[in-house]
Amino acid sequence: MSMNLLWLQSGGCGGCTMSLLCSEARDPLGQFRDAGIDLLWHPALSEPTAAEALELLEGCAAGRTPVDILCIEGAMLRGPHGSGRFHRVSGTGRPMTEWVARLAAQARHTLAIGTCAAYGGIPAAGENPAEACGLQYDGAIRGGLLGASYRSRSGLPVINVAGCPPHPGWVIDTLAALAAGELREEDLDALGRPRLYADQLVHHGCARNEYYEFKASAEKPSDLGCLMENLGCKGTQAHADCNLRPWNGEGSCTRGGYACVSCTEPGFEEPGHPFARTPKIAGIPIGLPTDMPKAWFVALAALSKSATPRRVRENATADHLVVTPAVRRTGLK
Amino acid sequence: MRLVVGPFNRVEGDLEVTLEVEAGVVRTAWVNSPMFRGFERILSGKDPLDALVFVPRICGICSVAQSSACAQALAAAIGVEAPENGRLAANLVLAAENLADHLTHFYLFFMPDFAREAYRARPWFDGTTERFRAVTGSAAAEALPARMEFLRLMGFLAGKWPHTLSIQPGGSGRAVQASERIRLIALLRRFRDWLECVLFGATLEEVAALEKAAALDAWCEAHPGSDFARFLEIARDLDLHRLGRATDRFISYGAYPLAQGHLFRAGVWDGGLHGLDPGAISEDISHAWLAGNEPVSHPCSGVTAPDADNAGGYTWCKAPRWNGRVMETGALARQMVHGHPLIRDLVAHDGGNVAGRVVARLLELALVVPEMERWARALRPGEPFCSHGELPREASAAGLVEAARGALGHWLEVSAGRIRNYQIIAPTTWNFSPRDRDGMPGALEQALAGTPVAPGERVPVAVQHVVRSFDPCMVCTVH
Numbered sequence: 001m002s003m004n005l006l007w008l009q010s011g012g013c014g015g016c017t018m019s020l021l022c023s024e025a026r027d028p029l030g031q032f033r034d035a036g037i038d039l040l041w042h043p044a045l046s047e048p049t050a051a052e053a054l055e056l057l058e059g060c061a062a063g064r065t066p067v068d069i070l071c072i073e074g075a076m077l078r079g080p081h082g083s084g085r086f087h088r089v090s091g092t093g094r095p096m097t098e099w100v101a102r103l104a105a106q107a108r109h110t111l112a113i114g115t116c117a118a119y120g121g122i123p124a125a126g127e128n129p130a131e132a133c134g135l136q137y138d139g140a141i142r143g144g145l146l147g148a149s150y151r152s153r154s155g156l157p158v159i160n161v162a163g164c165p166p167h168p169g170w171v172i173d174t175l176a177a178l179a180a181g182e183l184r185e186e187d188l189d190a191l192g193r194p195r196l197y198a199d200q201l202v203h204h205g206c207a208r209n210e211y212y213e214f215k216a217s218a219e220k221p222s223d224l225g226c227l228m229e230n231l232g233c234k235g236t237q238a239h240a241d242c243n244l245r246p247w248n249g250e251g252s253c254t255r256g257g258y259a260c261v262s263c264t265e266p267g268f269e270e271p272g273h274p275f276a277r278t279p280k281i282a283g284i285p286i287g288l289p290t291d292m293p294k295a296w297f298v299a300l301a302a303l304s305k306s307a308t309p310r311r312v313r314e315n316a317t318a319d320h321l322v323v324t325p326a327v328r329r330t331g332l333k
Numbered sequence: 334m335r336l337v338v339g340p341f342n343r344v345e346g347d348l349e350v351t352l353e354v355e356a357g358v359v360r361t362a363w364v365n366s367p368m369f370r371g372f373e374r375i376l377s378g379k380d381p382l383d384a385l386v387f388v389p390r391i392c393g394i395c396s397v398a399q400s401s402a403c404a405q406a407l408a409a410a411i412g413v414e415a416p417e418n419g420r421l422a423a424n425l426v427l428a429a430e431n432l433a434d435h436l437t438h439f440y441l442f443f444m445p446d447f448a449r450e451a452y453r454a455r456p457w458f459d460g461t462t463e464r465f466r467a468v469t470g471s472a473a474a475e476a477l478p479a480r481m482e483f484l485r486l487m488g489f490l491a492g493k494w495p496h497t498l499s500i501q502p503g504g505s506g507r508a509v510q511a512s513e514r515i516r517l518i519a520l521l522r523r524f525r526d527w528l529e530c531v532l533f534g535a536t537l538e539e540v541a542a543l544e545k546a547a548a549l550d551a552w553c554e555a556h557p558g559s560d561f562a563r564f565l566e567i568a569r570d571l572d573l574h575r576l577g578r579a580t581d582r583f584i585s586y587g588a589y590p591l592a593q594g595h596l597f598r599a600g601v602w603d604g605g606l607h608g609l610d611p612g613a614i615s616e617d618i619s620h621a622w623l624a625g626n627e628p629v630s631h632p633c634s635g636v637t638a639p640d641a642d643n644a645g646g647y648t649w650c651k652a653p654r655w656n657g658r659v660m661e662t663g664a665l666a667r668q669m670v671h672g673h674p675l676i677r678d679l680v681a682h683d684g685g686n687v688a689g690r691v692v693a694r695l696l697e698l699a700l701v702v703p704e705m706e707r708w709a710r711a712l713r714p715g716e717p718f719c720s721h722g723e724l725p726r727e728a729s730a731a732g733l734v735e736a737a738r739g740a741l742g743h744w745l746e747v748s749a750g751r752i753r754n755y756q757i758i759a760p761t762t763w764n765f766s767p768r769d770r771d772g773m774p775g776a777l778e779q780a781l782a783g784t785p786v787a788p789g790e791r792v793p794v795a796v797q798h799v800v801r802s803f804d805p806c807m808v809c810t811v812h
Contacts (some may be wrong), residue, residue: 011370014345015393015495021437022484027477029468039468043346047445049465050338050792053346077370085641087368090339090349122390126378129371129639165393165495221506222719248488249481256492256499257506261386263496274380276498319508320715326523331574 003068003179005032005117006060006103007042007113010087010096011123011132012074016091016114017044019165022248023172035176040067054091061102068150070107070176072100076145077121079131086130093312098271100135109178110152111134111159113171116216119266120144120204126270134160136192140266156185160192164263170197171246191266193239201290202235202253205243212236215301215306216316221276225316227259229285232276236289238262334539338792341365342469343442343798344394348765349805350800351647356811359796362774362781369622369649372812373637381407381724381747384755386572387391387548388743389496391757392809396495398736399809401710402743402757403649405732408502410747413722417592419504421708422490422718425517425598426500426590427734428705429486431588435664436483438530438804440465443691446801447552447567451787451794453783457567464563472560475531481598487542489513503545503720511714520711525702529701533699534559542700544674546682549692553757561695573688577799579780580659581684583666584609584763586742588735589704597671597735601655604669613656614742616758620767622646628770631711632744632756633729649811652766653758661685661776661802662739662763665693673700687802694737694804701762726750736760738804759809777803 005118009017021044032039035144039046041056059065076097077086084095092099104110105312112135117151123132134144136158142148144158150323151157159178161170174194177183189198206212211226218225227233235243235253238260242252261275263269273279279286288297311323334354340346347368347381353361372391376384388403389396401423408414415423438617448466452458464472487494490507499507509517525537533540534556543549562578568574586609589598599609605624617629624640639649653660660666665685675696679689728747735741746754774782777800786793 001567009345009347013366013390013393013395013396013495014806015390018393018396018495021477022481024481025479025674027474027481029473029477035624042345043340043342045441045468046342048340049797051339053340074369077368080639080641083641086370086639087347090341090346090365091337122387125387126354126375129374130369164390165715218388220719221501221503222508222717246488247493248491249485250488252340253492253498255488255507256490256497257508258492258498266776275383275386309710319586319718320510322446 002032002038004038004040004066005069005071005175006040006067006278006315007071007073008100009043010072010074010100011077011130012096012116014044014072015165016171019328020171023168024041024249025172028172031172035179037069037175040065041197047076049093053067057099060106061099063185065107065155067107069109069111069175070103071111071113072117073113075120075132076100076135077123077130077132078145079129082131086194089176093315100145103148104135104146104152108153109156109159111161111174112136113161114166115162115164115263115268116260118162121164124266124269137266157192159183159188159194162191162241162264164268167197167242167245167247170194173197179230189239195250195266197241197245198239198264200239200241200244202240202242203236203289204241206235206254207243210252211316212303215305216312222257223317224319227254228278230278232258232261232274232278234262234287235260237287238265240264336786338796341805343445343801344805345807348800348805350796352781352786352796354690357786358779359581359786362778363647364767364775364777365648366650366765366807366810369639369811371637371639373755373757376752379752380408381451381745381752384745384752385498391812393495394434394806395736395738395741395759395809397427397497397500398492398741399736400497400500401427401734402502402732404500404502405734406730406743407743409732410728410745411502411722411724413503413720415504416717416720418716418718419720420590420592421712422505422507422509423500425705425708426491426497427459428589428701430494431737432701433480433484433700435698436476436805437640438694439691440472442804443801444472444564445470445793446797447658449794455570457563457570461563461567462729464633479524481525482520485520486517489517489536493623501719503722505718508718509712509714511662512710514712514714518706521702521709523705525706528698528702532560532695534562535642537699537702540696545678549675562568564691565747568688568691573798574683574686576795577687577780577802578684579661579776581680582658582660582661583669583685584655584662584668584740585670586733586735586740588667597667600670601660602666602669603658611643611733614758615654615657617769618650619652619656619770620645620647621651622649632758633731633741633746633754635744637756642756648767650762650765650767652769653763654769659766659773659776659779660763662760663693663739664697665690666739667735668693668696687798690802726763738806739763757812759806759812761803761810764803765805765810784790
């Protein structure tokens with residue numbers, strides 16, 4: 001049995017859709033067909049425009065057309081002063097927040113695509129000029145536009161496919177699991193994220209692992225070393241499988257030469273320190289690897305620093321290998 | 334008769350156009366960008382380098398262009414210059430985004446409108462529907478994988494797309510290793526093959542060498558069956574060169590900085606070529622839902638303060654002007670300013686119009702891919718990709734780049750080590766500008782005047798062609 005999908009965008013950048021179009025396994029339109037998902041309307045892909053599209057939206061909001069999967073991309077803009085006028089749906093004069101609330105009341109499943117729709121994200125940074133929040137979260141606090149107790153008709157809370165942007169695979173896999181009836185509440189983590197990608201840490205599979213082991217750290221952009229000690233990397237704390245599931249075929253943030261800013265986490269937009277500088281107390285990073293007691297980290301870091309091979313230490317602050325691994329003539333044992 | 338048309342999807346929906354229609358023709362148009370997020374306010378008070386995290390997220394479509402403008406402004410503030418490798422890597426990443434955008438615009442956003450029921454009677458309808466119809470057309474199923482494979486360049490050079498941090502003031506934070514350079518060259522070659530086989534049915538060099546409108550017509554006759562030729566046939570049948578003429582004044586900030594200057598030069602075309610004087614750029618807020626003491630200001634002293642009750646306002650978009658004049662920007666403007674002979678000839682015949690804007694985008698695919706091949710070959714693994722320097726506590730600087738859709742500027746003021754003011758003018762801010770205090774309509778508003786509306790048309794198809802010929806990026810427009 002097929003499911004239909006309605007996708008709307010609000011206070012975001014459109015980047016979640018752009019990321020989705022980079023889907024590697026197959027183009028997203030083909031993947032939707034394979035999964036038995038019919039596209040009711042998507043702003044970047046569908047033909048209906050203006051009155052044609054509004055008729056379709058009204059049919060969904062009024063309950064005449066069933067919406068199996070409602071995907072919302074972008075933050076909910078509640079301002080100014082709670083009026084929602086910072087984003088009115090073109091041709092209707094009505095706030096997007098009102099449209100989303102009506103549609104979410106009808107939807108069998110409601111998905112927040114990206115960190116903006118999940119938790120508020122980037123538009124909620126600074127003074128949060130547009131009063132941005134997520135569908136069911138305002139930062140890390142449950143609530144948001146739809147309220148803490150919201151459940152879609154399937155009985156699930158909002159499914160938060162967080163990420164800025166989310167990897168195309170996170171979106172496709174979540175939709176495919178839903179269409180196959182294989183996504184249950186226990187498949188979501190404590191922040192509503194699908195565990196199919198959120199049970200991993202960005203650190204898992206990081207190509208800089210040897211530098212991490214020896215605390216051989218990068219000091220400036222383009223250095224090869226570990227980005228945790230100096231350059232703000234949160235990969236040992238951030239939930240996502242970025243280094244196990246390559247981005248654009250080859251990459252990830254840490255492979256791209258820069259820190260993980262923990263974009264799948266609520267509140268990532270206001271880390272309380274410059275993004276590319278690790279906050280420390282007495283030389284020890286405040287943000288320790290998840291599940292690691294501080295004393296152990298300090299002890300291990302001291303030990304591994306003292307045991308760092310020259311090769312690893314020198315390469316850590318270079319932009320290409322200046323010392324290569326020794327070639328042993330005795331065979332590997 | 335008054336017609337309110339929106340949401341305008343492909344690429345996004347956040348555009349509303351109000352049309353005054355008389356005797357089957359649009360007399361007057363008002364363009365409304367109905368979403369405000371407030372990036373300029375978010376950036377205020379931040380650590381200047383944090384802008385590198387925020388600005389790409391203005392727009393997931395022009396993400397790298399936003400990063401590049403920011404990095405350029407920071408580089409000017411620091412006084413640092415990228416090494417040759419860094420410059421080439423940054424150009425490759427920006428070019429990949431710009432060209433992928435051109436491809437996406439053609440296949441996903443623009444062509445599907447010719448598969449609408451309104452064209453059922455045209456001789457090309459069946460073939461166009463099979464090829465370009467939204468969601469089900471055969472072209473999207475070919476173009477999306479080609480785009481995906483091309484954007485693997487981002488996996489190598491930018492970590493991911495959109496929203497990279499590899500673009501740094503001093504160049505690129507992602508040094509390319511020797512084996513990666515070889516794979517990059519192979520990847521570009523594969524994209525060239527796809528363009529030559531499917532889009533053009535000819536070599537890129539052959540397309541790039543077209544110099545006259547007549548030569549383009551002859552080329553189209555000689556290369557039936559390619560997607561470019563299909564478009565040219567439709568354009569001729571529907572007289573798209575007579576549709577959507579705007580101001581015929583064009584601005585380009587100059588694209589792809591190289592050691593010897595930009596690949597495509599900076600400047601303004603106003604019937605003749607002028608130098609780009611960035612001091613002549615201003616923004617007018619008289620018709621926007623914004624407040625400020627000055628109705629017109631240079632972006633370095635600009636203010637972005639929302640005021641939903643501003644009586645004169647009908648959009649969140651400011652009205653950028655160059656020497657007080659309305660400008661069009663984008664691929665057509667870029668090639669017009671640079672002086673590509675085909676684009677100069679097309680504009681000499683019919684001004685800037687729907688057909689010319691599409692031709693200019695596809696022409697850039699033919700022009701820039703061979704440059705990307707040269708840049709990738711010129712990378713020198715083992716030599717530096719990034720320079721370094723300290724940001725002063727006080728600074729004032731600008732970053733001016735060309736995104737796919739045209740001129741993108743960031744103006745940065747640093748005070749006591751924090752961002753004091755950050756103002757952004759995006760390409761679609763120029764194109765979809767509202768009226769200014771003299772009542773002069775913006776580029777799209779001018780382009781829509783004169784567009785035919787058939788009796789009973791609720792969503793006039795010609796209006797859609799005109800709007801989409803600009804490849805609007807609404808999240809950039811207001812930000």
